[in-house]
Amino acid sequence: MSTLELDHVSLSFGSVVGVDDVSLTLEKGEFLSLLGPSGSGKTSTLRLVGGFLAPDRGTIRLNGQRIDHLPPYRRDTATIFQSGALFPHKTLAQNIAYGLRMRKVSAVEIGKRVGEALDIVGLAGMGDRLPGQLSGGQRQRVALARSLAVRPAVLLFDEPLSALDLALRVRLRAEIRRMHQAYGFTAIYVTHDQGEAMALSDRVAVMNKGRIEQIASPQTIFHAPATEFVHTFVGESCAFSLRIVQGRVQSDAGDDLPIVLVNPLHDGPIRLYLRPGRLLLGEAATQCPNRAIGRFGFAEFLGDTWRHHLEIGQQTVIVDRPDRHLVAKGVDVEIGWADGDMRIFR
Amino acid sequence: MTRRPGTSHLTTLALLAPALLLAGVLFGLPAIYTARMSLNSHLPGTFFVPDVTLSNYATLIGDPFYRNALWVTVRLSLLVAFFALLLGYIFALLVWLRPRRWRVMFCLVAVLPLMISEISIIFGWAVFFPRNGLLSYGLIASGLAEEKTSLMFTEFAAFVGLLYVTIPYCFFSMLVVFDGIDRSTIEASEDLGAGPFRTLVEVLFPLTRLGMLVSFGIAFIWSIGAYATPSALGPDTLWTAGYLIQGLMTGQRNWPMAAALSMLLVVLVTMVMIGFRAIAAQGRRGGG
Numbered sequence: 001m002s003t004l005e006l007d008h009v010s011l012s013f014g015s016v017v018g019v020d021d022v023s024l025t026l027e028k029g030e031f032l033s034l035l036g037p038s039g040s041g042k043t044s045t046l047r048l049v050g051g052f053l054a055p056d057r058g059t060i061r062l063n064g065q066r067i068d069h070l071p072p073y074r075r076d077t078a079t080i081f082q083s084g085a086l087f088p089h090k091t092l093a094q095n096i097a098y099g100l101r102m103r104k105v106s107a108v109e110i111g112k113r114v115g116e117a118l119d120i121v122g123l124a125g126m127g128d129r130l131p132g133q134l135s136g137g138q139r140q141r142v143a144l145a146r147s148l149a150v151r152p153a154v155l156l157f158d159e160p161l162s163a164l165d166l167a168l169r170v171r172l173r174a175e176i177r178r179m180h181q182a183y184g185f186t187a188i189y190v191t192h193d194q195g196e197a198m199a200l201s202d203r204v205a206v207m208n209k210g211r212i213e214q215i216a217s218p219q220t221i222f223h224a225p226a227t228e229f230v231h232t233f234v235g236e237s238c239a240f241s242l243r244i245v246q247g248r249v250q251s252d253a254g255d256d257l258p259i260v261l262v263n264p265l266h267d268g269p270i271r272l273y274l275r276p277g278r279l280l281l282g283e284a285a286t287q288c289p290n291r292a293i294g295r296f297g298f299a300e301f302l303g304d305t306w307r308h309h310l311e312i313g314q315q316t317v318i319v320d321r322p323d324r325h326l327v328a329k330g331v332d333v334e335i336g337w338a339d340g341d342m343r344i345f346r
Numbered sequence: 347m348t349r350r351p352g353t354s355h356l357t358t359l360a361l362l363a364p365a366l367l368l369a370g371v372l373f374g375l376p377a378i379y380t381a382r383m384s385l386n387s388h389l390p391g392t393f394f395v396p397d398v399t400l401s402n403y404a405t406l407i408g409d410p411f412y413r414n415a416l417w418v419t420v421r422l423s424l425l426v427a428f429f430a431l432l433l434g435y436i437f438a439l440l441v442w443l444r445p446r447r448w449r450v451m452f453c454l455v456a457v458l459p460l461m462i463s464e465i466s467i468i469f470g471w472a473v474f475f476p477r478n479g480l481l482s483y484g485l486i487a488s489g490l491a492e493e494k495t496s497l498m499f500t501e502f503a504a505f506v507g508l509l510y511v512t513i514p515y516c517f518f519s520m521l522v523v524f525d526g527i528d529r530s531t532i533e534a535s536e537d538l539g540a541g542p543f544r545t546l547v548e549v550l551f552p553l554t555r556l557g558m559l560v561s562f563g564i565a566f567i568w569s570i571g572a573y574a575t576p577s578a579l580g581p582d583t584l585w586t587a588g589y590l591i592q593g594l595m596t597g598q599r600n601w602p603m604a605a606a607l608s609m610l611l612v613v614l615v616t617m618v619m620i621g622f623r624a625i626a627a628q629g630r631r632g633g634g
Contacts, residue, residue: 052533072536085534089552098548102539150538 009058020210033197036207078147093127117145262289288336383605402606423569434516504580523557
């Protein structure tokens with residue numbers, strides 16, 4: 001039996017749709033990310049599980065019990081808020097003990113668990129400090145410790161790292177992953193950062209306009225995106241609007257384009273999606289089953305890669321290569337890619 | 347108070363100077379004049395006779411009439427301050443918890459009592475409380491009372507009148523305090539298993555403790571110095587300190603006695619404020 005089950009859950013704010021017919025299940029010990037742009041419904045979905053919002057339709061079950069009508073304090077969930085939401089007038093130990101006191105855990109047990117929780121997040125011996133004396137990263141560690149201490153059925157992360165700077169974010173991300181590997185908690189993690197979602201999760205649910213576009217492993221999300229939205233939102237992509245007419249590739253306007261696709265396609269309009277990092281240029285491209293001729297424009301240095309801008313008809317293709325492809329502006333260059341590196345949507 | 351490095355005492359003083367000067371001229375000088383006046387003596391037919399005596403204070407403290415007036419004033423003010431804080435707190439909490447778009451409307455409603463002159467408000471109550479007033483008709487119409495009743499010229503009317511003008515001060519000061527609280531701490535409390543009442547006691551009260559003291563202090567000081575409202579709405583026997591001072595000034599023309607009573611009020615309020623500061627300082631470690 002799954003730990004958490006959302007069954008056709010919908011919620012609207014007046015005329016604005018917040019969450020649109022979302023269904024998902026979470027297994028015990030699973031780490032699921034809700035990934036999407038702002039307004040995609042990911043935070044609303046999390047708040048529905050936490051009890052801060054009530055669904056208009058659908059049911060939410062936790063360990064088989066319906067919880068969608070229960071207030072937050074009657075649900076076995078614990079949220080790590082974006083701001084940390086520590087109680088500023090309580091010490092770290094008192095903050096962590098709070099949920100245990102509410103659950104009527106014995107004083108001895110509370111002392112033990114507070115110590116453990118501080119240990120886990122690497123703040124042992126700091127129980128007497130007040131939250132005001134901590135850095136942003138430390139505050140989020142305490143927030144995590146406070147939620148872990150009550151041993152909830154599901155941990156709910158509400159963009160806990162988004163207020164921190166990049167280096168700290170990457171470090172804490174790895175720590176959360178390590179803790180999940182070590183302690184095996186069940187979690188939903190809301191983020192708009194695809195790196196976080198990919199690095200942390202067993203599965204990622206990509207959300208857009210209140211709906212789940214795709215829910216799958218990070219690898220599947222990246223290599224086999226189910227929709228155009230997922231392709232553009234996760235990873236770099238470049239897209240072409242094309243038409244297939246008797247096996248030939250044409251632009252929208254009806255001009256023949258120098259693109260050869262190895263597998264013949266049905267006639268009709270298509271959208272071709274490519275990953276810039278998976279394209280080959282020049283000599284290397286000649287061996288590829290799918291090829292195109294692009295007119296070289298310019299190259300940008302991005303650090304790890306050079307980004308080459310080329311024109312095919314009226315459309316731009318970008319190709320990221322580790323080395324600069326040295327040709328003059330306006331020269332035709334061959335571009336190639338394998339079947340697995342393109343997605344076609346109709 | 348924390349001082350940033352590089353800010354000298356002199357700069358601080360220079361920045362405070364205009365405010366200090368204004369306060370000194372407008373509040374300091376009259377206070378000194380009143381203090382001096384309270385030491386003069388009085389003969390019938392004169393406003394005062396220059397003198398240095400503590401006899402006015404001796405009369406105030408010795409005479410049960412004045413002692414009673416001070417007690418009545420303090421009791422009324424404490425009651426008003428308590429209920430103004432209670433209602434202001436609830437009102438501010440509700441406004442703080444609502445979405446922000448409602449706020450302007452609520453604040454306008456709250457500021458209304460402050461935009462009407464005290465005299466107009468008193469006249470308003472004068473058509474509300476009497477036998478043939480709104481309250482009386484309302485009670486009969488709703489079946490809560492069978493006969494017309496008048497609450498005009500009762501201590502209750504004076505209490506309501508004072509409450510009406512002090513609630514806005516409590517409301518706004520509490521709203522500012524609530525705005526300083528991270529709203530997600532309330533959600534975190536509920537999330538960790540505390541119901542609304544536990545959240546109020548464990549999180550909101552400690553975080554608003556200092557604000558409550560300030561709010562109570564404002565309402566208390568406002569009521570203790572009030573003169574028109576309690577004397578117009580209250581019974582003839584409700585002799586508050588403010589009413590007595592006015593009587594001594596303009597009725598008996600005994601300025602030294604009026605000044606002494608005023609000074610006593612100032613001392614009383616100061617004592618209350620010092621008490622508050624002590625409580626606040628005590629709660630600072632745990633409060634905020």
